Amino acid sequence: MEIKIRNLSVRYGTTKVLENINLDIHSKSFLGITGPNGGGKTTLLKTILGLKQPYEGEILKRKGLRIGYVPQHSSFDCKFPINVTEVVSMGNFGKRMKMFAFHKKSNECCIKKILKELNLYEVKNRHIGELSGGQLQRVLIARALCLNPDILILDEPTSSLDTDTRKDIFDILEKLSILKSIIVVSHEKNMLKKYADRVVCISKTIYFDTFDRITS
Numbered sequence: 001m002e003i004k005i006r007n008l009s010v011r012y013g014t015t016k017v018l019e020n021i022n023l024d025i026h027s028k029s030f031l032g033i034t035g036p037n038g039g040g041k042t043t044l045l046k047t048i049l050g051l052k053q054p055y056e057g058e059i060l061k062r063k064g065l066r067i068g069y070v071p072q073h074s075s076f077d078c079k080f081p082i083n084v085t086e087v088v089s090m091g092n093f094g095k096r097m098k099m100f101a102f103h104k105k106s107n108e109c110c111i112k113k114i115l116k117e118l119n120l121y122e123v124k125n126r127h128i129g130e131l132s133g134g135q136l137q138r139v140l141i142a143r144a145l146c147l148n149p150d151i152l153i154l155d156e157p158t159s160s161l162d163t164d165t166r167k168d169i170f171d172i173l174e175k176l177s178i179l180k181s182i183i184v185v186s187h188e189k190n191m192l193k194k195y196a197d198r199v200v201c202i203s204k205t206i207y208f209d210t211f212d213r214i215t216s
């Protein structure tokens with residue numbers, strides 16, 4: 001078990017946003033989270049990441065657990081003068097906290113491998129503002145993979161992408177879930193049904209839960 005969420009409630013001020021959430025995140029599983037706008041999905045991710053504190057209950061994480069986070073690609077500033085390799089390399093800063101960490105040989109090899117795996121090697125020197133939505137999403141996934149996380153958390157990774165590109169992103173996530181746990185917030189219910197082991201619907205609390213192909 002990677003994460004246990006027990007009786008979790010979260011508030012903004014006096015407003016209850018999440019109430020009595022109980023959820024287990026298993027190793028090498030694919031969890032889909034869906035639900036209406038404002039239902040608390042992003043708040044749940046932020047609480048798992050430690051960016052928001054529980055009001056009640058707790059989130060228990062396995063000791064040494066590494067979590068990677070992929071924010072919505074629309075939140076990334078594409079005007080910033082930086083290329084694909086530089087953005088992916090930013091994922092290493094958390095580990096070494098040194099500006100030039102990515103010049104080290106081992107990091108260079110690791111970044112090259114990730115760029116190739118995510119089919120980004122051909123565009124490695126391209127300015128970030130010159131990428132398609134799908135390429136940018138893959139860059140953000142690559143950046144999160146730099147620290148070799150045990151869990152990869154993604155917030156609406158396919159919003160505003162076309163159908164084929166959405167499928168590409170979910171195919172990548174499915175491959176990654178062989179070695180890591182994946183948690184995806186998405187409104188794409190059909191994609192979640194097809195790819196996830198488990199899908200939970202959240203509107204303040206979990207009101208719908210499927211355990212189709214759960215692995216432990």
Ligand SMILES: Nc1ncnc2c1ncn2[C@@H]1O[C@H](COP(=O)(O)OP(=O)(O)OP(=O)(O)O)[C@@H](O)[C@H]1O
Nearest residue numbers: 012013015017035036037038039040041042043044
């Ligand atoms: N920093 C904040 N301060 C106060 N209220 C907030 C804050 N962030 C979110 N909220 C409120 O908490 C509720 C849940 O928001 P959240 O972003 O978690 O929902 P969501 O399910 O991810 O929505 P969406 O599908 O629209 O992205 C909403 O009513 C939102 O307005």
